[in-house]
Amino acid sequence: MSVPRFWREIPYRYRLIGSYCEKCNETFFPPREICPRCRRSGDIKDIKLEEEGEIFSYTVIRTAPPEFDVQTPYAIALIKLKNGPLIMSQLTDCEMDDVKIGKKVRMVFRKISEDGEAGIINYGYKFVLAE
Amino acid sequence: MISIVGYGSYVPKNRIKTSEIAKIWGKDPQNVERGLGVYEKSVPSLDEDTITIATAATKYALKRAGIDPEEIGAIYVGSESHPYVVKPSGTVVAAAIGCEGELKCADYEFACKAGTAAIQNVMGLIEGEYIKYGLAIGADTSQGAPGDALEYAASAGGAAFILSKKNKDSIATIEETLSYTTDTPDFWRREYQHYPQHGGRFTGEPAYFKHVGTATKMMMDRMSLNPDDLDYIVFHMPNAKFPVNMAKKLGFSTEQVTQGLVVSKIGNTYSGSSLLGLTAVLDVAKPGDKILMSSYGSGAGSDSFYITVDDAIEKKRDMCPKTWDMIDNKRYIDYATYTIYRKKILMR
Ligand SMILES: [Zn+2]
Numbered sequence A: 001m002s003v004p005r006f007w008r009e010i011p012y013r014y015r016l017i018g019s020y021c022e023k024c025n026e027t028f029f030p031p032r033e034i035c036p037r038c039r040r041s042g043d044i045k046d047i048k049l050e051e052e053g054e055i056f057s058y059t060v061i062r063t064a065p066p067e068f069d070v071q072t073p074y075a076i077a078l079i080k081l082k083n084g085p086l087i088m089s090q091l092t093d094c095e096m097d098d099v100k101i102g103k104k105v106r107m108v109f110r111k112i113s114e115d116g117e118a119g120i121i122n123y124g125y126k127f128v129l130a131e
Numbered sequence B: 001m002i003s004i005v006g007y008g009s010y011v012p013k014n015r016i017k018t019s020e021i022a023k024i025w026g027k028d029p030q031n032v033e034r035g036l037g038v039y040e041k042s043v044p045s046l047d048e049d050t051i052t053i054a055t056a057a058t059k060y061a062l063k064r065a066g067i068d069p070e071e072i073g074a075i076y077v078g079s080e081s082h083p084y085v086v087k088p089s090g091t092v093v094a095a096a097i098g099c100e101g102e103l104k105c106a107d108y109e110f111a112c113k114a115g116t117a118a119i120q121n122v123m124g125l126i127e128g129e130y131i132k133y134g135l136a137i138g139a140d141t142s143q144g145a146p147g148d149a150l151e152y153a154a155s156a157g158g159a160a161f162i163l164s165k166k167n168k169d170s171i172a173t174i175e176e177t178l179s180y181t182t183d184t185p186d187f188w189r190r191e192y193q194h195y196p197q198h199g200g201r202f203t204g205e206p207a208y209f210k211h212v213g214t215a216t217k218m219m220m221d222r223m224s225l226n227p228d229d230l231d232y233i234v235f236h237m238p239n240a241k242f243p244v245n246m247a248k249k250l251g252f253s254t255e256q257v258t259q260g261l262v263v264s265k266i267g268n269t270y271s272g273s274s275l276l277g278l279t280a281v282l283d284v285a286k287p288g289d290k291i292l293m294s295s296y297g298s299g300a301g302s303d304s305f306y307i308t309v310d311d312a313i314e315k316k317r318d319m320c321p322k323t324w325d326m327i328d329n330k331r332y333i334d335y336a337t338y339t340i341y342r343k344k345i346l347m348r
Helices: A003-008 A010-015 A066-071 B018-024 B029-036 B050-065 B090-097 B114-127 B200-222 B241-249 B254-258 B270-282 B313-319 B323-328 B335-341
Strands: A017-021 A044-048 A052-061 A074-081 A086-090 A104-114 A121-129 B002-010 B014-017 B040-043 B072-078 B104-108 B133-141 B156-165 B172-181 B232-235 B290-294 B301-309
Touching (some): A003 A010, A010 A121, A010 B090, A086 A121, A104 B050, A121 B050, B002 B114, B002 B323, B014 B018, B014 B335, B018 B335, B040 B156, B050 B090, B050 B133, B050 B313, B072 B090, B072 B114, B090 B104, B114 B133, B114 B156, B114 B270, B114 B301, B133 B270, B156 B270, B172 B200, B200 B241, B200 B301, B232 B254, B270 B290, B270 B323
Parallel strands (some): B232 B290
Antiparallel strands (some): A052 A074, A104 A121, B002 B156, B002 B172, B014 B040, B172 B301, B290 B301
C-alpha cells in the first residue's frame, strides 16, 4: 500500500473512525463520504465505533501471501461491533481452536504490515479474544 | 504538587522459559535460573513493537484518568527500541489515541531510564503551566544477542502514566524526584548494530549499585526518610538479584520489594522495568502508602521518585487489567518459535 494512501486512512485504521448518516441512521466502515442510500440528501458525520464486538463469521488462513506467511495459521473474522457495523479484521494472539462464532472480541493496536526492512511500518486495528 | 491521574501497563502474552534458552546453549538451566532469579520472560508477538506496547499501556492509562485524549498536551516515549531510528514513536501513539494537533512530543533515550526521564519532563511542563495533562511512557522490546547472558532476561513490556496537578482524581502524588548521573560505559549499542554490548562484570558495582544506591540515599536524606517509613520499594530490575541485593544494602526488607518484583516472571523490560514495578504496586497500594522508586539507565544514571498514594486509587485500579494478572495471562513458546518472533534468523 502506498504511504499517502495509508496516511489518509490513519483515523479509521488506528481508531475505528467510521461514518454515520444522520438522515437514515446508518453507520459505515470503512467511512464513506456520501451516504450510499440517501446520496446527495444524506448527512455524513464521523463516528468513533465501539472497540468491542463478537465474531459473526471467520476463516482460518493456512496459505498466505509471502509477506504474511510467517504468521500462518491465523484467522480473519467478520466482527459485529457493539452498536456498529460488521467489520473484517485479523485476529491475533489466539489459538485457532479457540476461535468460535459468537465469541467476544476487543480491538488492539498492532503492526499490520511492513514495507520490507527499510520501509514504512503500517499500524492498525486487529482483534483479540476478550476472555 | 504533580500527581499521577492515570496509569496503565502492558505485557505481551508470549513467554519463554529460562530453562528453554539455557538448554539450547548447553548451560545448566537451574544454575541460570537461580543466578538471575528470572524464570521466564515475555516475548512480543510478530505484530508487536515498542509503539504497539506503548499504545496498549496508554489506552489503559486514559481509561483510568477518565479524560478526553485531546486534553493531553505532551507525549514523551522513553525506549531503547524505538521501531524507527528516524521518525518518532510518540506521533503514532498520539494518532492511535486521538490527540494529534497542539501537542508537545518527542522520543527519549537513556537505556532503561528513558521512561522515568519522560515523567520528570512532563512534571516540569505541568509545574511551569505549559500543559494541563502530560503522558509519559516507558516501553521496550529489547534484545540480547543469541547466546549472550542478556538473552535470558531481555524482554518486552511497558507502562504509561498520565500526570497533572494534584486534584481529586489523583491516584498518587510525586512528592519529590531527583537524579544521579555520571558518564559510565557499562552498556552500549552503536548505530546500525542489532545487539548491544556490555562491560561484563563492570555492570554491577560501579554502574547499577553505585547509581541506584546514590540516588536512593540522596532521596532518603532529602526527605528525611528511614527504611521503615516506606511501604513499597521499586528498583530497576535487570534481573531479580540486583534489586533485592540493592534493597538489602540500603536496609529495606524483601517484603518491601516483592510486590514490584515483576522481573522473575517477565524478565527485564528495560524502559518498562521499574515503571511496570510501580504499576504492580499501585494495583494493591492503599491511600497514604509511601513508595520509593529508583530507575537505572546504563551510561549511566538513576532517577528516584518519592510517591504518596492518594484516595482515587480505590475507584480507579479495577477499571483495567492489573499488572500481575497480565503477567499470569500467558502462553509458552519454544526456542524455535522465539527465534522467528524475534527475527534472530534471516528469512526470505
Ligand atoms: Zn443516509
